[in-house]
Amino acid sequence: MIDNKLLQKYNNPVPRYTSYPPANFFTEEFSQDDFRKALTESNDYDPQNISFYFHIPFCKQICYFCGCNHYGISNDHIIEDYIKALKVEIKTMISHIDKSRPISQIHYGGGTPNAIPVEYLQEINEILFSEFGTIEQPEIAIECNPAYLTLEQMEGLKKAGFKRFSLGIQDFDTDVLKAVNREKPGMPVKEIMDYLKDGDPEVAINLDFIYGLPKQSAAGFSKAIEQAIELKPDRLVTFSYAHVPWVSPIQKKLEKVGLPESDEKMRMFENGFQLLTQNGYQAIGFDHFALENDELAQAYQHKKLHRNFQGYCTRRTTGQVYALGVTSISQLSTVYAQNTKKLSDYIEQAGKGEIPIMKGYRLSxxxxxxxxxxxxxxxxxxxxxxxxxxxxxxxxxxxxxxxxxxxxxxxxxxxxxxxxxxxxxxxxxxxxxxxxxxxxxxxxxxxxxxxxxxxxxx
The missing domain is CATH 1.10.10.920 (Arc Repressor Mutant, subunit A)
Structure with a gap:
């Protein structure tokens, strides 16, 4: 793909550009009043479609590679308090949004969204569907840790309206999973995929992998991708592990085990890329892959692809992003706004009907x-x-x-x-x-x- 001299020349720190400007340029001078004004203004900007993002920060077990905002589950009350605050935040935010605008996308990320009772997720979706219409075949998506998926929970998720499931596999190798403190799937991944799809043509499955973790090698990662190809997910992501211990100190634990050298990590990427593109997957960007008849692949082929903090999306499902929950980031046409990162502050502020903004940015x-x-x-x-x-x-x-x-x-x-x-x-x-x-x-x-x-x- 690229020779080692060029890799060494250009492998420098640069933004990931999930937003522009990047999130570390946001300022604390951005206030609640600024965001309320931006919410109202957003009704007059394109895209008119609405995308809701919900951050569920709870995890039953903390993975050492994680750079996201997360909290261990200390007791059931903390989840209950969080969901109560989240419902109040929904009410506060949607009071500024034109109800004639349609939902094109709902996405739950984390943390581990399926680490909490599925009833809470059903209740949140019911609020949205009762207040807004949707486009035809909206993308209702949730990130799931397959270690916690049960038949009962999967049935509840389908009843909640979810149609896209992103399964965080990361690697099939149990030694790799153990090194990064991640549990293996609770049942065979094929059984999970079959149950979620169960003859419904609208249900789609993503499998997510990370390369550059301890205990990984180019040969081992190739084996994982070969296993994934046999399962034939609709989309597959190979994330490059971002080692940012100054942001997420828990990542320092991985240094004790040892991280792969950059040339070995590069071979993981190259091997995965070649395997997937040679087996019916369209490369999208440098880390996403979709079956060639998938809507995302079609958008890429026609140069109509878009992206937000949740990843690549089509123009059809693109909307201004209204994000809720601790540390979540809204992406409106003219403004970014990030909620507070501290769980207790979020529960207190959102629960009182305040907009729990920590920082934001208005674009020129x-x-x-x-x-x-x-x-x-x-x-x-x-x-x-x-x-x-x-x-x-x-x-x-x-x-x-x-x-x-x-x-x-x-x-x-x-x-x-x-x-x-x-x-x-x-x-x-x-x-x-x-x-x-x-x-x-x-x-x-x-x-x-x-x-x-x-x-x-x-």
Whole structure:
């Protein structure tokens, strides 16, 4: 895929660009009143579709690789208190949203959303469905740890309206799972998939894997992907483990076991990529894969792909993201807003009808243009300058002047085989796909002088 010299040259810390600007640029000067105003304003912006995200932070067992906001379950009361506060936050937030707008996406992440009683998830979805209509075949999705899935729980999740299930496999190797403190699936993964689908053509299954963990090797990871291909999930993700112990100190435990070297980690990526693309999966970005008849693969092939904090999505299911729960991040057309990270503060503030904002960011008009450039690159692996300009009533040259357009740097990328460059467009090559974050970062004015820290690109 890419030679080791280029990997060493470009494997530097850069943003993941799940948002632009990245979340570590958000400011605490952003207030509750700022967000209330932004919620009302969002009704007048596109996309009109609504995407709800719910953060369920609870885990029965904490995985050492986790960089997400999470809490162990100390007692049942803490879950009950959290859900009560979450319901109040829903009521507070949707009071600002036009009820004629349709839901296109609901996503539960964590933590471990299926670590709590399924009845709570049913109640939350019922609130949303009673207040809003939906588009045809909305994406109602939940992340699940297969260690905790039972037949009874799966039946409850289906009754709650979930149609997409992301199963956090991470690896099939029990030695790897033990090293990262993760339990193995409670029943064979094929049985889980068969029960969830059970003849319903609308149900889709994602399998999620992580490469770069202790005890992993290129050969072992290939074996895991081969097992996954036999199961034939609709989509599959191979996440690059991001070692950020300054954000998540629990990751330091992995250093004691030992992390794979960067060249071994690169071989894991390459092997997985080749196996999947040779067995009926369309590569989407550098870590997502979908069966070639999947809606996501079709969107990629037609250069209509989009993404948000929850991952890649289609334009059909794209909505402004209204996020609820501790540490969740809303992504509106003009504003980002992140809830408090402290569980007790969230329960107190949300429970009183306050909007529990910790920090946020209002984008300038120029930053909206930059966001579009970076999103287009990260999703569709190309930038056609005039097309992006047309969306903002700008010329292609004006778009170039808005971003950092460093001709010398781009020519260096081209000389290294990462991109193809012309006056009209930029295209990422197959070889450059793994380093697409580096290309995106070259357009980012915020990185010119910053002390912010990021994970390495590979």
């Amino acid at each position: 008009k120029e930053q909206m243009v930059i966001r579009e450039v970076i999103n287009e690159l990260m999703c569709n692996e190309q930038i056609i300058w005039n097309e992006i300009g047309h969306r903002f009533n700008l010329s292609g040259e004006e778009v170039k002047k808005t971003v950092v357009y460093d001709t010398a740097k781009l020519q260096e990328f081209e000389a290294d085989g990462l991109i193809k460059l012309s006056d009209e467009k930029l295209e990422v090559t197959d070889e450059g796909l793994i380093l697409i974050r580096n290309v995106a970062a070259s357009f980012d004015p915020l990185l010119q002088n910053t002390t912010k820290t990021f994970s390495k690109s590979v």
